[in-house]
Amino acid sequence: MRFMLGGAILAFVVLLAATIPSPYVIERPGPVVDTLGKITIEGETEDVIRLEGVDTYPTTGRLNLLTVTTVGSPQQPVDWLSLVPALLDRTQQITPMSSLFPEGTTEDDRDAVNTALMGSSQTRSVAAALDELGEPVPVMLRVGSVAEDGPAEGILEQGDLLVAVGADPVEDFESLRAAVASSGAGSEVELLIERSGERRTETVTPEIPEGGEDPLLGITVVSEYDLPFEVTISLDEIGGPSAGMIFALAIYDELTPGSLTDGIDVSGTGTIGESGEVGPIGGLSQKMWGAARAGSDLMLIPVGNCGDVPDRLPEGLRLAPVATLSEAIAAVETAADGGTPPGLERCPAE
Incomplete structure (x- = not known):
């Protein structure tokens, strides 16, 4: 009886393990x-x-x-x-x-x-x-998406062309990231952008995301190459x-x-x-x-x-x-x- 009971319990445990989803x-x-x-x-x-x-x-x-x-x-x-x-x-x-x-x-x-x-x-x-x-290829950076509740929400829009950060032209993703990081969290950053063919200046205050180390604009960036x-x-x-x-x-x-x-x-x-x-x-x-x-x-x-x-x-x-x-x-x-x-x-x- 003990053997049969043990087998039944084991079978029940295996059945549960085979049906309960894991995280x-x-x-x-x-x-x-x-x-x-x-x-x-x-x-x-x-x-x-x-x-x-x-x-x-x-x-x-x-x-x-x-x-x-x-x-x-x-x-x-x-x-x-x-x-x-x-x-x-x-x-x-x-x-x-x-x-x-x-x-x-x-x-x-x-x-x-x-x-x-x-x-x-x-x-x-x-x-x-x-x-x-x-033979370096010219690159343009555009806003791919704007994070909800992020620093750039309501300021930047999907498709905006990023032209310059302050007085520094945006030449590639690394230059953009370096310019934002050097500004520091909590400090306003002036961004020259192009939207619908018109250039304009917007101000964003980068923030350090939870678990991160560097200040970010709260956007994804898409590179376009010629x-x-x-x-x-x-x-x-x-x-x-x-x-x-x-x-x-x-x-x-x-x-x-x-x-x-x-x-x-x-x-x-x-x-x-x-x-x-x-x-x-x-x-x-x-x-x-x-x-x-x-x-x-x-x-x-x-x-x-x-x-x-x-x-x-x-x-x-x-x-x-x-x-x-x-x-x-x-x-x-x-x-x-x-x-x-x-x-x-x-x-x-x-």
Whole structure:
């Protein structure tokens, strides 16, 4: 009887665990896409990156884009029982749902944001590759959205062109951020903007958001570039800004004679700025396992993610932290020549 009762209780607990939703999501290695190769979307096979209106050169090897697959959302939560396999698999990570889906955010909301981030990342990657080739691309910054109850609410509007902060012209996103940060929180900032073809001056008082360090205007900014040729990047259901660096490397490779990789397989992750700066990303551990499974000879990571490198790395995976597109190119060239690019010793000392 005790055995039967124990079995019944265990079955009841398992049943509850399989039906009660948890406040967590599971992150695991996602698809790996060769940006120098082809992709099939809705039965049609096409180049991942197509450059039209400019001379390109054949290349070899692979420049892999890495992704993370997220299981679970506010609309389709993961039950407690489904978390057990992820606890036993070091390639997966259990993450609080609130860190990926703030209160009130739906899966559709997150997908829309990631799609927009992917689009701007693709454009910046072209600008970064051209800047590396000594052909900087003119950029204009517009207000993409204004945060509700933020410093700029009722002052700036979506579509406003940001011309200058005080006496300093807005040349790129970094110059805008630096000018706002130097003003300090609580100090008024004069913004010269263009709205409906007319220039006007508005005053905004930046604030430091909860959990933040730098004063912000409370807006999202969209970069517009005057590209000298047409670029089409075909990806299916992949979003976010973390592929920027690898896009820039692939575009640089196609615009320059010879093969950057000389036939080796390189994976990478990191955001990209129009001047080539490489920024940190999320899901580094899962992307490392994705790179290892793809047989990568080298994985490029942002220096800003050095603190996220796990103690145990996938066997045989070689990491090269980089801070700029120039450093990424140098690391690939060194590996392609049979050398060893700077590894984790490149990371700042804690």
